[in-house]
Amino acid sequence: MPLWLDLLVRVVAVMVAFLVLPLVVGQAEHKVMAHMQGRVGPMYAGAFHGWAQLVAxxxxxxQKEDVHPHGADRTVFRLAPIVALFPYLLVVLTIPLGPHGLVAQRLDIGLFLVLAILGFGVVAVLMSAWASANKYSLLGGLRGAAQLLGYELPLVLAAASVAMAAGTLSLPGIVEAWRPWWLIWQAPAGLVFFVAGLAEIRRPPFDMPIADSELVFGYMTEYTGLRFAFFLLAEYVGIVVIAALTTVLFLGGWHGPFADQLGWLWTLLKVFALSFVIIWFRVSYPRLREDQLQRLCWLVLVPVSLAQLVLTVAVKSLT
Amino acid sequence: MTDDGERGLPGKGLINGLAVTLRTMTRKTTTQQYPDVEPELPPRSRGVIALLEENCTVCMLCARECPDWCIYIDSHKEEVVVPGAARARQRNVLDRFDIDYALCMYCGICVEVCPFDALHWTPEFEYAETDVLSLLHDKDRLGEWMRTVPPPPAHDVLGEPSKEEATAARKAAGPGAATAAKTARPAAVRREPRQESDK
Known part of the structure; x- marks a missing residue:
């Protein structure tokens, strides 16, 4: 296969995954949330159980009008949704789907790159918050910044634990080194990573920056139309990315029966299962207050992830 | 995490919350697909008030009792010549019977008070309008709703007999016989409720 064709296939595959998976997760959220609340959710769009609701x-x-607030910083205001969305696209590039190099871009420092890019989300939040020239946006943005910076730490520490266990920063390398008993050994790190990841993508119960009952819609208050759609898309891609990273780092990615042929299926199944859990959390739990949010981060997640690091080192040096 | 009260195992509440939502998901939903599927209304639903024009004698009781004054009645008198009678009789003819549903509060007093059963509750509820003034409905529209009036519910076997039955039974038994409550229900479940009111 010539280089250009190879590149084209990879880029197209990543773009398709980037556009289709969030829609599937979004539709699942509509339906799962509805049924968990005793409703049926969208039923009309697309004739069969509202499958085309997100397309509609x-x-x-x-079609919506492109509105800027009067005092907005237009350039930054327009750029913010792209900045929110684009890092996730880069992250999707590095997530291995199956064995034998079934990954868009095999990187030796994959984990490092992923964590660095995920940390970029705070910039988009601050950009949209400040450029909106709206006090609710600003409050939401500052809450978001405090939350994202705080939860970055347990996220990185938990990921560091599994990287130490595998002895590599490459995401396919970590999956190759993964063994089933790691499920117990790395369980605390996995939990910390998943919870911190939820906070990183501002999903309920960690949606304090958006908090629609007190801040209108946080840093997204002034956005309409396509830019708002980008923010929403970023949220759903965020679900996919966090579920995929948890799968790859802690649930053994493509490992499962017939992993050689069906590896990609196992990865996707695990991603969807975790996405379901994320939706489930949203339906079940009320929003954490700002102080509870910070307490959970600094008094629970950070100590647990540090203890996990010690445990990882101890087990690693013994075996 | 924050408050460790007398709640048993830590995290129990979190698990319970997840269990509740998961259980709800496996149950049947309560959504009614209303415009596609007609709702199943309970018996004696109060949707709108229908008028049986033939029964109305223009006694004006409903209009006077209405707390909102939302019933408008106009009529004129008509002479009816009865063959064999000494003189012509007079009869009220209903010209206008409007109910303003923008004012009506659905108390049902007019239905209760009508001595001739001219007003009826019907379960019909799809009469929304885009203009509040269009909610003033005339006697033709109110008459159309008579088709949707359900048949009256069967008499409660344990209840008191109706006035008509009681009177008929008393007359048949002749003067000085037992009271209506005794004759109408031989196998009395309750013992002679409120005799004095039945006399």
Missing amino acids: DGVKFV
């Missing part, structure tokens, strides 16, 4: 939403968003 997309069409609606495109």
